[in-house]
Amino acid sequence: xxxxxxxxxxxxxxxxxxxxxxxxxxxxxxxxxxxxxxxxxxxxxxxxxxxxxxxxxxxxxxxxxxxxxxxxxxxxxxxxxxxxxxxxxxxxxxxxxxxxxxxxxxxxxxxxxxxxxxxxxxxxxxxxxxxxxxxxxxxxxxxxxxxxxxxxxxxxxxxxxxxxxxxxxxxxxxxxxxxxxxxxxxxxxxxxxxxxxxxxxxxxxxxxxxxxxxxxxxxxxxxxxxxxxxxxxxxxxxxxxxxxxxxxxxxxxxxxxxxxxxxxxxxxxxxxxxxxxxxxxxxxxxxxxxxxxxxxxxxxxxxxxxxxxxxxxxxxxxxxxxxxxxxxxxxxxxxxxxxxxxxxxxxxxxxxxxxxxxxxxxxxxxxxxxxxxxxxxxxxxxxxxxxxxxxxxxxxxxxxxxxxxxxxxxxxxxxxxxxxxxxxxxxxxxxxxxxxxxxxxxxxxxxxxxxxxxxxxxxxxxxxxxxxxxxxxxxxxxxxxxxx
Amino acid sequence: xxxxxxxxxxxxxxxxxxxxxxxxxxxxxxxxxxxxxxxxxxxxxxxxxxxxxxxxxxxxxxxxxxxxxxxxxxxxxxxxxxxxxxxxxxxxxxxxxxxxxxxxxxxxxxxxxxxxxxxxxxxxxxxxxxxxxxxxxxxxxxxxxxxxxxxxxxxxxxxxxxxxxxxxxxxxxxxxxxxxxxxxxxxxxxxxxxxxxxxxxxxxxxxxxxxxxxxxxxxxxxxxxxxxxxxxxxxxxxxxxxxxxxxxxxxxxxxxxxxxxxxxxxxxxxxxxxxxxxxxxxxxxxxxxxxxxxxxxxxxxxxxxxxxxxxxxxxxxxxxxxxxxxxxxxxxxxxxxxxxxxxxxxxxxxxxxxxxxxxxxxxxxxxxxxxxxxxxxxxxxxxxxxxxxxxxxxxxxxxxxxxxxxxxxxxxxxxxxxxxxxxxxxxxxxxxxxxxxxxxxxxxxxxxxxxxxxxxxxxxxxxxxxxxxxxxxxxxxxxxx
Numbered sequence: 001x002x003x004x005x006x007x008x009x010x011x012x013x014x015x016x017x018x019x020x021x022x023x024x025x026x027x028x029x030x031x032x033x034x035x036x037x038x039x040x041x042x043x044x045x046x047x048x049x050x051x052x053x054x055x056x057x058x059x060x061x062x063x064x065x066x067x068x069x070x071x072x073x074x075x076x077x078x079x080x081x082x083x084x085x086x087x088x089x090x091x092x093x094x095x096x097x098x099x100x101x102x103x104x105x106x107x108x109x110x111x112x113x114x115x116x117x118x119x120x121x122x123x124x125x126x127x128x129x130x131x132x133x134x135x136x137x138x139x140x141x142x143x144x145x146x147x148x149x150x151x152x153x154x155x156x157x158x159x160x161x162x163x164x165x166x167x168x169x170x171x172x173x174x175x176x177x178x179x180x181x182x183x184x185x186x187x188x189x190x191x192x193x194x195x196x197x198x199x200x201x202x203x204x205x206x207x208x209x210x211x212x213x214x215x216x217x218x219x220x221x222x223x224x225x226x227x228x229x230x231x232x233x234x235x236x237x238x239x240x241x242x243x244x245x246x247x248x249x250x251x252x253x254x255x256x257x258x259x260x261x262x263x264x265x266x267x268x269x270x271x272x273x274x275x276x277x278x279x280x281x282x283x284x285x286x287x288x289x290x291x292x293x294x295x296x297x298x299x300x301x302x303x304x305x306x307x308x309x310x311x312x313x314x315x316x317x318x319x320x321x322x323x324x325x326x327x328x329x330x331x332x333x334x335x336x337x338x339x340x341x342x343x344x345x346x347x348x349x350x351x352x353x354x355x356x357x358x359x360x361x362x363x364x365x366x367x368x369x370x371x372x373x374x375x376x377x378x379x380x381x382x383x384x385x386x387x388x389x390x391x392x393x394x395x396x397x398x399x400x401x402x403x404x405x406x407x408x409x410x411x412x413x414x415x416x417x418x419x420x421x422x423x424x425x426x427x428x429x430x431x432x433x434x435x436x437x438x439x440x441x442x443x444x445x446x447x448x449x450x451x452x453x454x455x456x457x458x459x460x461x462x463x464x465x466x467x468x469x470x471x472x473x474x475x476x477x478x479x480x481x482x483x484x
Numbered sequence: 485x486x487x488x489x490x491x492x493x494x495x496x497x498x499x500x501x502x503x504x505x506x507x508x509x510x511x512x513x514x515x516x517x518x519x520x521x522x523x524x525x526x527x528x529x530x531x532x533x534x535x536x537x538x539x540x541x542x543x544x545x546x547x548x549x550x551x552x553x554x555x556x557x558x559x560x561x562x563x564x565x566x567x568x569x570x571x572x573x574x575x576x577x578x579x580x581x582x583x584x585x586x587x588x589x590x591x592x593x594x595x596x597x598x599x600x601x602x603x604x605x606x607x608x609x610x611x612x613x614x615x616x617x618x619x620x621x622x623x624x625x626x627x628x629x630x631x632x633x634x635x636x637x638x639x640x641x642x643x644x645x646x647x648x649x650x651x652x653x654x655x656x657x658x659x660x661x662x663x664x665x666x667x668x669x670x671x672x673x674x675x676x677x678x679x680x681x682x683x684x685x686x687x688x689x690x691x692x693x694x695x696x697x698x699x700x701x702x703x704x705x706x707x708x709x710x711x712x713x714x715x716x717x718x719x720x721x722x723x724x725x726x727x728x729x730x731x732x733x734x735x736x737x738x739x740x741x742x743x744x745x746x747x748x749x750x751x752x753x754x755x756x757x758x759x760x761x762x763x764x765x766x767x768x769x770x771x772x773x774x775x776x777x778x779x780x781x782x783x784x785x786x787x788x789x790x791x792x793x794x795x796x797x798x799x800x801x802x803x804x805x806x807x808x809x810x811x812x813x814x815x816x817x818x819x820x821x822x823x824x825x826x827x828x829x830x831x832x833x834x835x836x837x838x839x840x841x842x843x844x845x846x847x848x849x850x851x852x853x854x855x856x857x858x859x860x861x862x863x864x865x866x867x868x869x870x871x872x873x874x875x876x877x878x879x880x881x882x883x884x885x886x887x888x889x890x891x892x893x894x895x896x897x898x899x900x901x902x903x904x905x906x907x908x909x910x911x912x913x914x915x916x917x918x919x920x921x922x923x924x925x926x927x928x929x930x931x932x933x934x935x936x937x938x939x940x941x942x943x944x945x946x947x948x949x950x951x952x953x954x955x956x957x958x959x960x961x962x963x964x965x
Contacts, residue, residue: 081535082533082535088534090534095534098534100533100534101528101533102528102533199537200536200537201535202535203535204534204535204765206764207764208764235537236539237537237538237539237765237766237767238537238764238765238766314761315761315764317569317759318567318569318577318578318579318759320578321571321577321579322532322534322576322577322578324571324573324578326573326576327532328531328533329534342571362759365569365759365760365761366757366759367757367759370759370760370761374761
């Protein structure tokens with residue numbers, strides 16, 4: 001039986017009924033990984049032994065009828081989540097030898113519910129990139145066409161779920177790193193409200209923007225696992241003081257009479273005709289389901305990219321200072337003195353994109369530039385957030401493309417950082433405002449998938465998933481899988 | 485003790501780092517105990533492992549609120565944290581979490597006593613920050629070791645206005661802060677262990693000049709005495725430089741107590757652009773009104789209040805009250821002694837006299853005193869009730885110090901009760917007069933000074949036990965006959 005074809009909830013049902021064991025399910029994924037990942041490079045580490053022993057433990061619990069809520073379901077974790085005793089590299093040479101001494105809250109929560117870790121997925125170095133080409137462990141390929149990129153920074157998570165090497169994967173999103181690869185790989189990816197998912201043990205890129213989430217094959221699958229990852233964590237001071245939300249019970253409620261906002265600033269932009277066509281078709285689906293379409297204005301939305309490229313590098317310049325070769329991770333050979341140790345460790349341990357952002361951030365925070373750059377960016381960030389607050393007074397969700405187009409060829413944008421940064425033009429605003437956003441497949445072009453983005457009001461993940469699920473209940477874009 | 489010409493004045497501001505005596509660190513659960521084996525008290529957060537996050541230890545908020553009150557300052561709410569970026573091997577994150585725009589304590593003052601009377605010193609701010617680790621250079625050939633036990637220990641940095649003008653004022657201010665933090669029990673204030681550290685910003689200018697001179701910051705001064713000496717040295721050095729036609733460089737200097745000089749740190753040892761920005765891992769902290777009121781309800785009596793009470797309640801002199809109240813432990817000891825002795829004045833004299841001499845001798849603090857407050861109180865009460873004389877009491881004090889015995893046991897065992905029976909004293913006096921006819925004759929012919937000789941002889945005869953007042957009275961009447 002091709003267990004990997006089943007949805008996550010069907011897999012859970014099968015495990016609970018005893019139709020198959022977690023060991024069978026896990027082995028099937030492990031076999032697929034060893035068979036197919038050679039061409040994709042979506043995993044940095046495959047934790048085969050650990051996975052099989054976790055699976056066996058789950059099977060034992062099922063036998064004794066004292067199983068956990070998600071017992072025996074396999075999952076892949078982005079290599080940004082610390083996992084005790086397992087290599088946690090963040091896609092960097094700097095941490096290429098780093099075995100985490102503790103586990104992230106996200107890992108712990110899913111582990112306690114019985115989920116089986118298949119391995120750690122490849123990613124752009126320190127989550128900086130939109131094509132998964134900045135990883136020290138080599139680029140990840142898009143299963144739809146291996147000459148194309150899977151998107152980034154959670155490219156490994158998207159690629160492995162798309163190729164059905166894992167039923168679902170954790171991911172993180174600072175400016176679009178869940179939604180953009182989900183869009184480019186034909187998947188459902190959700191970034192919840194800032195503070196929903198604990199950042200403890202999730203290696204920091206830009207603390208005020210980073211948020212954990214999942215990349216899945218459907219909104220239904222995503223809801224099941226995002227729910228289990230969420231909830232207040234006393235170890236993360238920015239975590240919201242809210243219990244684990246119920247994200248599944250609202251999925252099947254009709255969206256009739258609800259309002260979808262279309263930001264005119266996005267649609268005024270020059271948009272590829274095939275993108276516009278797919279979005280218009282999706283809008284028609286929603287109309288047919290009884291939703292009302294409203295044009296809205298997010299007047300400051302076009303400031304988002306420049307705001308982001310001040311704040312994210314500024315925070316990263318401090319967050320990445322700890323990688324100095326003193327306590328763990330990469331250390332240069334034979335340092336002359338402490339200055340040399342710092343300088344050469346960082347020179348040799350970081351890749352070009354990471355260095356570029358550290359430099360930008362350091363510059364933006366420097367005496368004399370702070371007010372003009374960082375402080376101004378923070379003020380503008382508030383303006384963007386205010387636009388959303390205003391918009392959500394009249395609409396339930398905001399719809400747009402997730403990305404300017406389908407995937408692009410490996411190497412196509414690597415020499416033009418600004419062109420690469422434009423990948424996130426639709427996704428960044430939700431991070432600046434701390435709002436939940438998701439991407440679901442809504443079309444294809446030249447054999448490559450394309451996604452649309454839905455952004456919701458603060459804490460309204462449930463409504464977002466409801467919109468996504470009702471679309472997926474009436475279309476089959478999310479059912480299309482690459483031939484690999 | 486100005487060693488420079490009268491037309492110069494110094495302008496001094498102090499930055500005092502106070503290590504808060506919390507059980508765990510500012511942003512982690514690791515212990516803050518001093519003296520543990522290197523790196524045994526550094527958890528993943530202190531080690532700045534990838535992915536860890538700070539969580540504020542709320543105990544420090546209470547401590548800071550108390551200090552703010554004692555410094556007559558405003559408490560900022562919300563108060564927020566900032567990152568101060570610099571690379572140093574004992575700074576694990578590559579930045580220190582500190583406070584910039586909204587320090588928890590702001591705009592206060594402290595009244596100090598100076599040679600020229602009272603003076604008010606403004607307090608700019610007091611902010612929370614985490615301590616760094618330590619670099620160890622001695623035990624590793626050609627390498628350095630890093631001990632991160634201290635990394636993340638909570639500090640309050642108290643910044644004064646540049647309103648101090650002499651080294652003595654600086655010490656008075658520092659001692660006053662020391663007294664306050666000890667009273668509030670927010671720090672042990674141990675300068676030798678680094679629980680209280682002082683950096684001095686010093687500049688000089690001609691008296692009457694409004695513009696401030698270029699200042700230097702002198703670091704690493706770890707005793708009251710060194711603070712005075714370091715500032716004195718720095719003032720004289722700056723005046724000498726200027727008078728020799730040189731300019732003062734704005735720089736950080738290190739005090740070397742071995743040779744009593746300050747010298748510039750290598751320029752690399754201090755960064756100049758810390759690139760402060762708001763700490764995104766910590767939300768601004770709101771201090772609710774009820775929280776502040778609850779904390780203030782636990783404020784102890786402060787040194788100034790205690791001093792005033794000692795004067796009004798116990799009729800102590802300003803001077804005695806000031807000395808006793810400056811140190812919380814001494815003040816408490818004094819009150820315990822007085823409770824038993826019922827004689828505040830005598831208790832104060834004994835504590836500042838005999839007791840403090842013994843403590844100094846053996847380099848002990850008052851909590852380590854070998855004569856407890858209880859025993860000292862009893863000893864004084866035995867003087868008061870006439871059982872023993874003050875002179876005998878000194879001997880008994882010595883005996884308690886060495887043996888730890890009870891006051892009354894020593895008196896009984898050694899038969900040291902004072903002789904207060906008039907008859908017995910008369911007999912002794914008669915014998916003395918009889919044995920010294922020559923002195924008697926001289927006395928009676930006008931040599932009054934010989935009275936002391938007779939007193940001495942009587943006391944000697946009684947082995948010091950005769951009640952001196954009775955001896956005086958009876959002797960006087962006998963000699964006059």
